[in-house]
Amino acid sequence: MNSTNSTLVTGIAELTTNDPELGVLRDAALVLEGDRVAWIGAAAHAPVADDRVDVAGRAALPGWVDSHTHLVFAGDRTAEFEARMSGKPYTAGGIAVTVAATREASDEELLANLRRHTEEALRQGTTCLETKTGYGLSVADEARSAGIAAQLADEVTFLGAHLVPPGADAESYVDLVCGEMLDAVAGSVGWADVFCETGAFDEAQSARVLEAAARRGLGLRVHGNQLGEGPGVRLAVELGAASVDHCTYLSESDVEALAGSDTVATLLPACDLSTRQPLAPARRLLDAGATVALASNANPGSSYTTSMAFCVTTAVLQMGLSVAEAVWSATAGGARALRRDSGDGAVGVLRQGARADLQVLDAPSVTHLAYRPGVPLTWAVWREGGRRR
Ligand code: NIG
Numbered sequence: 001m002n003s004t005n006s007t008l009v010t011g012i013a014e015l016t017t018n019d020p021e022l023g024v025l026r027d028a029a030l031v032l033e034g035d036r037v038a039w040i041g042a043a044a045h046a047p048v049a050d051d052r053v054d055v056a057g058r059a060a061l062p063g064w065v066d067s068h069t070h071l072v073f074a075g076d077r078t079a080e081f082e083a084r085m086s087g088k089p090y091t092a093g094g095i096a097v098t099v100a101a102t103r104e105a106s107d108e109e110l111l112a113n114l115r116r117h118t119e120e121a122l123r124q125g126t127t128c129l130e131t132k133t134g135y136g137l138s139v140a141d142e143a144r145s146a147g148i149a150a151q152l153a154d155e156v157t158f159l160g161a162h163l164v165p166p167g168a169d170a171e172s173y174v175d176l177v178c179g180e181m182l183d184a185v186a187g188s189v190g191w192a193d194v195f196c197e198t199g200a201f202d203e204a205q206s207a208r209v210l211e212a213a214a215r216r217g218l219g220l221r222v223h224g225n226q227l228g229e230g231p232g233v234r235l236a237v238e239l240g241a242a243s244v245d246h247c248t249y250l251s252e253s254d255v256e257a258l259a260g261s262d263t264v265a266t267l268l269p270a271c272d273l274s275t276r277q278p279l280a281p282a283r284r285l286l287d288a289g290a291t292v293a294l295a296s297n298a299n300p301g302s303s304y305t306t307s308m309a310f311c312v313t314t315a316v317l318q319m320g321l322s323v324a325e326a327v328w329s330a331t332a333g334g335a336r337a338l339r340r341d342s343g344d345g346a347v348g349v350l351r352q353g354a355r356a357d358l359q360v361l362d363a364p365s366v367t368h369l370a371y372r373p374g375v376p377l378t379w380a381v382w383r384e385g386g387r388r389r
Contacts (some may be wrong), residue, residue: 001135002141002324003205004049005031005033005034005155005385006031006032006033006038006050006051007031007032007033007049007050007051007052007053007131007382007385007387008028008029008030008031008047008048008051008052008053009031009032009037009047009055009145009358009360009382010029010043010046010052010054010055011028011029011043011054011055011056011057011058012025012027012028012029012030012043012055012058012059012060012356012360013026013027013057013058013059013364013365014026014028014059014060014364014365014366015028015030015040015059015060015061015350016059016062016151016324016327016331016350016352016366017040017062017105017317017349017350018060018061018062018331018332018348018349018350019265019326019349019350019351020317022040022295022351025040025041025042025057025351026044027042027043027044027181028040028041028043028060028338029041029043029046030060030237030350031046031047031049032356032358032382032385033356034311034385035051035268035345035355035385035386036344036345036352036353036354036355036356036385037350037351037352037354037355037356038352039352040350040351040352050131053380055360055379055380056361057364057366058360058362058364058379059360059361059363059364059365059366060350060358060359060360060361061327061331061350061357061358061360061361061366061387062127062331062332062347062348062350062354062357062358063125063126063127063128063331063347063357063359063381063382063383064121064124064125064126064127064128064308064309064330064334065126065127065178065241065293065330065331065332065333065334065335065337065338065340065361066126066128066129066130066131066295066296066298066306066308066334067127067130067155067266067293067295067333067334067337067338068130068132068243068266068268068295068296068297068304068337069117069131069132069296069297069299069337070132070134070159070244070297070299070361071113071114071117071118071131071132071153071298071299072075072102072108072113072114072131072132072133072135072136072145072149072229072358073098073101073102073110073299073300074098074101074102074104074105074110074111074113075098075100075102075105075300076099076101076300076367077081077094077098077266077300077301077304080094080301081098081274081304083275084142084154084274084275085276085314088225089276090275090276090277090301090302091199092163092195092197092199092200092229092326093163093199093228093371094162094301094302095134095135095162095301096165096166097135097163097248097301097316098135098299098300098301099135099137099163099272102120102141102145102217103136103138103141107144108169109149110144110148110255111148111151111152112147112214114131114148114149114151114152114153115152117298117306118152119132119304120155120306121296121298121308122151122381122383122389123378123381123388123389124171124306124307124308124309124378125308125309125378125381126306126308126333127347127357127358127359127381127382127383127384127388128153128154128253128334128338128340128347128348128355128357129154129155130153130154130155130156130157130191130295130338131149131150131153131154131155131157132149132156132157132158132159132193133145133146133156133157133159133160133185134159134160134162134163134193134195135162135164136160137160137162137163137165137182138165139156139176140184140289142158142160142181142184142185143181143184143185143188144292146158146184146185146188146189147188149189150188150189150344151187154338154340154347155190155191155340156188156189156190156191157189157190157191157192157193157221158162158181158182158185158189158191158192158193158213158218158250158319159175159192159193159194159195160176160177160182160185160209161174161177161193161194161195161200161205161209161233162195162200162205163195163200164200164201165178165344168237168380170201170205170265170308174201174205174208174209176187176214177209178208178209178212179212182212182213182216182218182232186216186218188271190219190244191218191219191220191221192208192209192210192213192214192219192220192221192244193220193221193222193223194206194222195223195231196211196222196224196225196231196232196235197223197224197225197226197227197228197230197232198221198227198228198230200223202231203231206222206231206232206235207235208270210222210239210241211239212233213381217289219241219242219246219339220236220239220240220241220242221236221241221242221243221244222235222236222241222243222244222245223244223246224236224245224246224247225244225246225247225248225249225250225254226242226246226248226249226271226277227248227249227277228247228249229249229250229251229254231284232246232249233250233252233254233257233258233265234253234254234257234315236263237257237260237261237263240261240262240263241263241338242263242264242337242338243263243264243265243266243293243337243338244263244264244265244266245257245266245268245295245297246266246267246268246271246280247265247266247267247280247281247285248272248277248278248279249278250280250284250285250372251362253257255281255284255285255288255290256288258276258285258288258290258291259285259288259290260290262291263287263387264290264291264292264333264336264337265290265292265293266282266293266295266333266337267280267282267285267292267293267294267295267315267319267329268280268295268296268297268303268311269294269310269311269314269315269318269319270296270297270303270305270307270310270311270314271302271303272362273314274302274303274304274305275302275303276333279314279318279319280319282315282319282320282329283320283321284319286321286325290328290331291333292325292338293329293330293334293336293337294308294311294312294315294326294329294330294333294334295308295311295330295331295334295337296307296308296310297356302303306331309376309377309378311326311330311331311368312326312327312329312369313326313369313370313373313374314369315330315368316369317373322365322368323369323370324366324389326369326370327366327369331348331349332348332349333348334348335347335348335349336348349370355384356382356383356384356385357383357384358380358381358382358383359378359380359381359382360378360380360381361379362377362378362379363377372380
């Protein structure tokens with residue numbers, strides 16, 4: 001093995017790989033070389049490397065893959081949160097408050113805020129992160145948000161269709177999103193999304209946005225079925241979206257459609273809790289055969305957390321997932337939702353050739369993520385082979 005810039009991480013009591021052949025390894029080690037995993041196996045057979053880190057009986061797993069965040073924003077919505085905790089319902093209308101603050105902010109402020117939150121996520125083990133536009137809602141502000149997001153996020157999604165801006169006509173705004181706005185963001189984004197929900201965009205408007213984005217070669221994602229049953233999930237499946245996110249309210253036919261498709265159901269438990277909605281039916285989806293991802297939905301309105309561990313804990317304690325299912329969903333599931341789960345440099349998995357994204361817990365097994373709820377367990381983090389914590 002060429003040992004330039006290589007690190008042997010050894011003494012791993014339990015190594016969750018998410019690789020179907022490797023499974024969960026005991027007394028394991030791996031070698032990170034450059035930004036890739038170069039070797040993985042039993043500690044007793046590990047090769048020599050430039051550096052050696054002994055994690056002394058702790059558990060290791062792929063870094064979290066957070067496939068749904070909204071982190072290009074300014075401003076604060078503490079008052080809205082307080083009102084919600086006193087019984088006021090969540091509505092899409094709060095988005096306009098963040099739009100106003102985001103438009104007011106300088107590029108430097110938006111970038112600094114994004115950096116603060118991505119670094120907060122990284123310290124907690126998130127090594128691959130998607131983020132969205134959607135708090136600009138004008139051609140110039142959406143293009144600016146996309147450019148800022150592209151500086152720090154692994155994946156960037158265009159969400160010009162987040163809300164019809166106050167005072168605008170919905171159909172004319174959809175025309176703008178499908179034309180000039182898509183053109184303006186095209187160089188910075190790989191994905192397009194739409195908030196298909198009462199109070200945001202209806203089925204026909206959502207379809208128009210997604211079809212225009214697909215014609216430009218963008219991958220598709222949908223915000224669907226967050227506040228009630230509706231057409232979001234069906235539309236996402238029909239149009240071959242990589243993921244439909246929220247899925248809090250699902251009919252039997254929604255579950256069946258997801259189970260028979262390649263569209264990932266991305267569940268956002270921190271959002272369900274912070275908006276006092278029921279938790280998404282994760283168990284029903286898994287039992288039906290759907291692919292489930294867990295993500296933070298970090299944003300200042302409906303889910304102001306970057307903690308993927310919190311999502312995993314909630315999925316186990318409240319949503320009926322086993323620890324193994326929840327950990328898979330927050331790593332390999334997120335990678336699948338971003339179509340980054342295979343090939344050279346895959347994320348959410350640890351095998352030779354995968355991206356060297358690794359987290360070590362201050363615990364002997366991943367079970368402690370649920371067994372010790374709320375306790376910060378991140379002990380070490382490597383992203384693209386570099387130690388970040
Ligand atoms: O995913 N549902 C739409 N968008 C965000 C909320 C954004 C906000 O309230 O600012 C979400 O929950």
